[in-house]
Amino acid sequence: MSSDKDKTLSGLPESDLPKKHYDIYAVLEAPQELYFGDEKEVNVNVIEKVRVMIDGREYEKCYISPTKRRGVERRCLLWSDAGGKLLMDKIECGIPNTCCKNTCPVCCVFGGLEAGKKTFIGRMTHSGGVSVSSQIALEKQRAMHPALMYKNSDTDKEKHNPMPYRKEYAQPGLLYPVSNHCLSITEQEFSTAAYAFLMSLNRLGAGNPKGVSFARAKWGNEDLPLLVVDEYRVPMGDRPIISPSIVDNKSAVAAFIKLADTINTDKTEIFKRSTGNAALKRLQDAAAVFEKTYLQS
Numbered sequence: 373m374s375s376d377k378d379k380t381l382s383g384l385p386e387s388d389l390p391k392k393h394y395d396i397y398a399v400l401e402a403p404q405e406l407y408f409g410d411e412k413e414v415n416v417n418v419i420e421k422v423r424v425m426i427d428g429r430e431y432e433k434c435y436i437s438p439t440k441r442r443g444v445e446r447r448c449l450l451w452s453d454a455g456g457k458l459l460m461d462k463i464e465c466g467i468p469n470t471c472c473k474n475t476c477p478v479c480c481v482f483g484g485l486e487a488g489k490k491t492f493i494g495r496m497t498h499s500g501g502v503s504v505s506s507q508i509a510l511e512k513q514r515a516m517h518p519a520l521m522y523k524n525s526d527t528d529k530e531k532h533n534p535m536p537y538r539k540e541y542a543q544p545g546l547l548y549p550v551s552n553h554c555l556s557i558t559e560q561e562f563s564t565a566a567y568a569f570l571m572s573l574n575r576l577g578a579g580n581p582k583g584v585s586f587a588r589a590k591w592g593n594e595d596l597p598l599l600v601v602d603e604y605r606v607p608m609g610d611r612p613i614i615s616p617s618i619v620d621n622k623s624a625v626a627a628f629i630k631l632a633d634t635i636n637t638d639k640t641e642i643f644k645r646s647t648g649n650a651a652l653k654r655l656q657d658a659a660a661v662f663e664k665t666y667l668q669s
């Protein structure tokens with residue numbers, strides 16, 4: 373590990389270990405309705421949506437924003453148990469008070485900022501999250517919310533009139549293609565990314581219910597999770613990214629599989645892709661390394 377006197381130009385800790393690029397591509401499926409907070413309208417919590425123009429027609433699509441996924445992943449890491457303590461207490465790294473220590477597995481990958489002193493540039497970026505099909509979100513009435521019990525009105529009559537509290541939900545069964553991209557990290561650092569990605573799946577969405585799973589589809593002769601993990605020095609495979617202009621689940625799944633199966637080299641030392649169950653095992657094995665390295669003892 374480097375000390376302050378042998379600071380690197382990049383500001384990142386020096387390491388003798390080889391660095392590579394790693395990408396995770398997945399199609400996530402919400403097994404139940406999901407709520408994603410957005411701005412609060414009067415007495416309605418609105419889910420985050422994006423508008424997409426396709427062939428001159430405007431579609432409204434649900435959205436799991438990459439910044440939200442990033443926040444959930446970071447919290448999943450910091451709130452993990454590390455020998456009876458939360459990892460954040462063990463390494464003294466929080467949100468927003470990131471520690472920027474060379475030894476911090478979270479700051480080294482996600483980036484950190486110690487005001488006026490040190491900046492770690494995050495080397496993992498999050499992408500995607502626009503749902504495939506364009507279904508209108510459901511708006512439901514929930515129990516009274518204490519903060520919204522009274523209308524913000526001057527008239528006494530309305531002041532004492534409790535307001536129902538409504539929330540918008542994204543429909544179950546929506547598919548969300550997402551990807552995480554890691555630039556120049558070590559296999560050890562990838563273990564942080566893999567653990568965070570897997571742990572975040574049960575916690576995506578604000579409030580309750582929460583959680584997404586990997587969408588599955590017939591891939592070759594098997595029913596497999598729609599998941600791809602790349603590790604490479606040169607990007608020699610087609611990137612399985614679904615265009616937001618696709619609104620049909622079947623077309624999206626077919627496009628994902630076709631792109632994932634396109635690998636333009638046989639040199640695994642420069643480009644290695646795992647797909648389906650092999651990709652899931654790749655992530656799980658890496659996540660186990662994170663647990664062993666940072667959470668045990």
Ligand SMILES: [Zn+2]
Nearest residue numbers: 465471476479
């Ligand atoms: Zn940290």
